[in-house]
Amino acid sequence: MSPHHESARPRPSEPTGDPGTADPTDRPWLDTPVYEQLSRLGKALSNPARLRLLDLLLQGEHTVEELAAASRMTVKNTSAQLQLLRAVQLVTTRRDGVRIHYRLAGPSVVEFIGRFQGFAEQTLADLHVELTRLWSQPGGMERLSVDELRERLARGGTVLVDVRERDEYVRGHLPGAVSVPLAELRERMAELPADADVVAYCEGPYCFASAHAVQYFAAAGRSVHRIDGGLAEWVRSGGDLVPEE
Amino acid sequence: MSPHHESARPRPSEPTGDPGTADPTDRPWLDTPVYEQLSRLGKALSNPARLRLLDLLLQGEHTVEELAAASRMTVKNTSAQLQLLRAVQLVTTRRDGVRIHYRLAGPSVVEFIGRFQGFAEQTLADLHVELTRLWSQPGGMERLSVDELRERLARGGTVLVDVRERDEYVRGHLPGAVSVPLAELRERMAELPADADVVAYCEGPYCFASAHAVQYFAAAGRSVHRIDGGLAEWVRSGGDLVPEE
DNA sequence: CTCATAATCTAAAGATCTATAGAACAAGCC
């Protein structure tokens, strides 16, 4: 505590007993580490790799190795970034033998990530431009909200296609979805009932695999949409996932 | 673009026309600067001084000089941090003669700051501990929600006391509040009607001037509370502010 | 026009963050 704090001006004598720490006429926010603490959350969100990891974890538990592979980083670096996310309680871990599985710390984290991204999309002009550019690419436009998807599923006549890699599908997918990884799409398109409307999805709002899928289907003359926000938005809206085939 | 991207594996031939940029079987998120953009918002929130500036701006427009004084930073540094906040569209400026007034870019920013802080409070264990410690100090406990405040104001018999500095009060305060800066509180306590319940407030959730005020009033044997979240929470809940006396 | 003031721009030192390498640790298998 600085001498300035102690003696700069006559403090009003206290009512009864010592009210605590700082002279109340001094701006007291400086004496608390509150903003220091708040900034830790900001720091955790200040790095593209960490934001990417959080998005990957929206799909469910992953080991460090899996996350490293999916985010194209070294295991060491991935581990280091995950430690950082764990330090601010955004993720937690579970040990299973020699592997360590990371997952988001809870539903409030899922919700917060959505709000963070949503706010960023509306407020950052450059991001808005970038997303507009991506959506305006062929296949990017046919967006379907999760609510609309639910209606269609209730009506029937819709086939849900999960275009992520098979291992992601196995980990957890939308109920009723069939797995057709993007790389296999061309040769397997015939498997899908010809009269059904297709709805494709991938992991989240920034994955455009489903947009590519839309193109393939559209080129084949089929009715096709993609889920806006992908699997992440489904989870966020309270939808559950099912594992395995 | 790396040679690996170009030729590593046979890409599925395209349906009709070029679908665009990247090989869809390559993870496409790497080719978009989306996470780079998102991280800019995180970066803006990764520094305690900037978070403090945002909180100050919740009270309304301020010039660079005022913000520098309130946050105890040099004008140069304050300006630099404000530029950064402006670059991500969290704040905007208005020139008035030789002065430049900064303000939050819109209601969505106000809301987002609240959500960011709220989430940080519930998720960061250390912050939670710190706030619990502050609230458990004398005067910290008698918290009153904005909703409860509205009820009391409707009922009458409550006197609202703004314990911030006079200039902040002049800039904008809760309708019906009287200005009694904390430094003057002791000598001016008699001004307030003896039978009224007192509700004190200051700028936001991390300002404890109102907690100190609660102590003074309580020691004088008066019924007293402080607004939980302060003026910031009032604004966030849709309440408006009035300027001048 | 000259001067004063509020704020910004530029440059640079110091602090912090990122990413990698090498060593270390923990669990399971032989």
Next chain:
DNA sequence: GGCTTGTTCTATAGATCTTTAGATTATGAG
């Protein structure tokens, strides 16, 4: 016990961020 694998810890070089100082711009006053 030793060996292997998945992950973390420690140290460190390179990159980025923060803060200040000095020069510069923009506006208004005389």
